[in-house]
Amino acid sequence: MAKLRAGVLISGRGSNLQALIEAAADPAYPAEIVLVISNRAEAQGLQRAAEAGIPHEVIAEPDRTAFAAATDAALRRHRAELVALAGFMRLLDTGFVKAWRDRMINIHPSLLPSFPGLHPQHQALAAGARFSGCTVHFVRPATDSGPIIAQAVVPVHDDDDEERLAARILAQEHRLYPLALRLYAEGRLRIDGKRVIVAGSKPPEIAALNPAP
Ligand code: GAR
Numbered sequence: 001m002a003k004l005r006a007g008v009l010i011s012g013r014g015s016n017l018q019a020l021i022e023a024a025a026d027p028a029y030p031a032e033i034v035l036v037i038s039n040r041a042e043a044q045g046l047q048r049a050a051e052a053g054i055p056h057e058v059i060a061e062p063d064r065t066a067f068a069a070a071t072d073a074a075l076r077r078h079r080a081e082l083v084a085l086a087g088f089m090r091l092l093d094t095g096f097v098k099a100w101r102d103r104m105i106n107i108h109p110s111l112l113p114s115f116p117g118l119h120p121q122h123q124a125l126a127a128g129a130r131f132s133g134c135t136v137h138f139v140r141p142a143t144d145s146g147p148i149i150a151q152a153v154v155p156v157h158d159d160d161d162e163e164r165l166a167a168r169i170l171a172q173e174h175r176l177y178p179l180a181l182r183l184y185a186e187g188r189l190r191i192d193g194k195r196v197i198v199a200g201s202k203p204p205e206i207a208a209l210n211p212a213p
Pocket of ligand 1: 010011012014015045088107108117170
């Protein structure tokens with residue numbers, strides 16, 4: 001079967017992009033990355049795209065509408081069917097979000113709807129949460145809202161700082177994003193209002209307490 005053609009938008013390090021590249025290297029993986037777009041020329045993720053032989057572009061247009069138009073044109077040129085935001089740190093034009101509705105996904109380093117926006121790991125620590133994690137969701141105009149596809153949970157440790165918690169979450173992001181993209185590419189996601197029904201999936205059997213009893 002033809003693979004789903006995904007475009008990935010990044011702003012920086014690109015470790016989630018790398019996880020997607022590595023997943024897509026498996027011939028059995030149902031999606032391929034056809035284009036990487038960065039809004040910052042110095043993004044390390046561009047190097048990762050280059051090393052993987054994936055077409056990549058910098059679109060550093062400061063005007064939000066012009067950025068959206070150029071990005072949309074590039075995605076269409078490469079016949080992208082899905083947009084994956086992977087550490088993309090710029091607000092997107094509402095028209096663009098609407099045009100890609102149900103065809104654009106994002107990863108965020110918290111258990112949404114808790115801690116949307118900037119510095120979610122700091123927000124989790126400041127709130128005293130004993131678990132945090134990451135979320136892959138469909139993109140809607142309001143920041144970090146949108147139907148949730150998949151989440152991974154990590155414990156918060158008493159001696160965590162923002163950096164340690166972020167690293168623990170990031171390791172799970174690298175598992176979660178390839179899983180979510182695969183489910184999308186396999187046509188297993190059905191959006192029902194705020195909820196996403198995942199065909200043929202089962203929840204884990206465990207529940208966790210923190211502190212452990
Ligand atoms: C990741 O933790 C991602 O979840 C987060 O930025 C980091 C990017 O890392 N995204 C957001 O906060 C979006 N609101 P990466 O460039 O190494 O993938």
